[in-house]
Amino acid sequence: MATSTQDKKAYEAKVKAQIEKLNAQLDEMKAKGQQAKADATIQYHEKIEELQAKRDDLTKKLQELQEAGEEAWEEIRIGFEKVLSDAETALKNAWEKLNG
Template sequence: MTEKNAYIEKTKAQLDQWNAEIEKLKAKADEAQADAKIRYQDEVAKLQERRDHAREQLAELQAAGDEAWDDVKDGFEKAWHSLSESLHKARERFK
């Protein structure tokens, strides 16, 4: 397996895990009291947007040729970091 393929597979697995966490947070938001529910739903919507952006970046990464790999990877890692940070913050707020 090439470095690119290994990276993509590892990333897909992490994205799947984060998606499951977002769904758990969404379930908590649905169970929250009215005022907290709105805040939680907004937070989940932002996480879903960042997740979708990371998925788009991952698709570009998969399609990138060897020459463009490093440039596309840099953009993907920025989206990835944003999603990771947002998910961490959401976990803390949902406790």
């Protein structure tokens, strides 16, 4: 089943929006980390580094998606969905641990 260029463009826009959302959440977490007590600061920074790595993976996958031909982009999209799911799970776990 062929995927149209319009579908690909729409998905790329969705991916960009998700990365922007993750960036906003990281910025909020950084702000909270700056307000945290000294003993909690290390924990915040470790989680922020982990989430930034996941965000970087998402950005790389987006670049692969943008460069992919019509036949390959569906496979790359599946890989992106996995990376996004991992990032969202890590963010949720970090928030629960740091705010719990």
